Amino acid sequence: MEDIAITGLGVISSIGHNVDEFCQNLSAGHVAAGPTPWNNEDGLENVWMSKVENFQAEDWMDSRVADGTDPFAQYAIAAAVQAVESCGIKDFDDERTAVVIGTSCAGTEVIANSQRGLDLEGPSGVDRKLQIKAWPNMAAGQIAQRWKLHGPLLTVSTACASSIDAIGTAARLIERGDCDVAIAGGCDASRTQVTLIAAGRYGMLSPQPDPYKACRPFNTERFGIMGGEGAGVIILERADLAKARGAKIYGYLRGYASLSDGYHPSSSNPDGSWEARTMEKAIEDAGLPGGTDDVDALIAHGTGTPLGDIAEIKAINQLFGGREKALKVSSIKGHVGHTAGAAGVMGLMAALHSMEEGAMVPTAGTTDVDPAADFDVVIQKPSKGELKTMQVNGFGFGGQNASLVVSRN
Known part of the structure; x- marks a missing residue:
């Protein structure tokens, strides 16, 4: 792989709504674990989630965009705002800038809420914006619209490898000469009752009375996953261009x-x-x-x-x-x-x-x-x-x- 610089970073997570807070809490060993709203229901006893708390979409986008997006896309937009700000590019070359975002579950919340609304209220209970909120490509699409970009626009959905594949795909676009800069990353907000119950019934979730032991990677005793949510977005850029403009380079994507x-x-x-x-x-x-x-x-x-x-x-x-x-x-x-x-x-x-x-x-x-x-x-x-x-x-x-x-x- 040719030299590709990483020049911008942004994140919305359960342990921080910016990169500095996120990284400091990682180093400190901080665990964000709390009960689900359905913790006492069959299959969800002692199941914990790592939730994004105190997130206000309107802090990152105008109210019209917030009203037309599901949380998975809202997190991605907020992370992209941070990444673009940190990269220092004021005006993107619109046709030479790609957007590649990965998601596994996309807009499950609006679908679940609309089904509940339909059951309780009939057709008037269905969110009329369901399609534009739920579709997986809406995170990438909203980011491209935010900065009026006209380069390659792609959504990657490869389960829990989605953001790795999104970043790798973006790097290949730069290598091929299809773009010079790419906004890339991934997002998800699968926190609905139906998805959690399904995961619990499938044996994926870790039923632990102690939330700090809910997820124990590589531990001798380990019992399953703890659900999480959030988004991360990075800016990839041809290294020669990044150096020429004096950009801060956080690292290089090598392979x-x-x-x-x-x-x-x-x-x-x-x-x-x-x-x-x-x-x-x-x-x-x-x-x-x-x-x-x-x-x-x-x-x-x-x-x-x-x-x-x-x-x-x-x-x-x-x-x-x-x-x-x-x-x-x-x-x-x-x-x-x-x-x-x-x-x-x-x-x-x-x-x-x-x-x-x-x-x-x-x-x-x-x-x-x-x-x-x-x-x-x-x-x-x-x-x-x-x-x-x-x-x-x-x-x-x-x-x-x-x-x-x-x-x-």
Whole structure:
């Protein structure tokens, strides 16, 4: 991959509505976990969510846009506002700027509310703007409209790999010469009663009386995911253009790969082989002289599920096990829950923060690391040490495997 600079960052999350707050709370090991509105219903006992609190859409967009968007898109717009402000570009070249946003669930809230309204009130209870609120492409579309952009406009939906694939797709557009700048990232706000009950009935959620143990990535005892929500958006830019205008460069996107497990609708291949191959291909795409030895640390997908974590453990062991210097690994899902379409881009921000600080963010909720892990899972507090190059994983239902390689310089 040619040099692609990361020049802007923005995030809306359960642990912060801006990048500084988000990163500080990651380093501090902060956990955002609270009850769902339906905590005592069948299948949702002792189930926790990591919710975005005190978010006011009108702080980030005018009331007309807020009224016509579902929370998943509102979060994306707010994150994009931050990213554009931080990148310092005042006037985009409209046809040379792409928007690529990933989402897994899109507008579930407006659909659920409209169905409830239909049941209770009849047709008048249905939101007349349901289509423009619910469709997955509306997050990207609203961002393009906000800045009057006319370049490539794409929406990626690859389950929980969506934002990794969105960023990788945006990078390929820059590589191909289709654009010079891309606004890329991911978002989700799947917090409806029906989706949570379905996840609980499918055995995905972690029923724990202690919210701080709701999600425990790579822990010996782990029971499932904690639902999350939010958005992350970054600005990708041709490195030569970013340097020429004196932009602050947060890091460089070096490599990307996306492969299929081809195994099961909801389970990773238990041998981890295609997750390992995806990571390997991203490293090959990055052209690292030392290959896997040049990767200092990894923000893992790390959901805290019994089967998902063991597949990723095996994948990491296959690729990085036995190194003289053990790979540092963290997952941020114990902090913010599983943010689905936003998970990968939030992980990327955690990687950039770790490299900048020279200290790997810890894995919240984890106290007793699975002995199968042949790598250093960072827990309890940040792990200090120089971090030049990091990898970020995103795996999802349907066999989606995606990985990015980023570097500080």
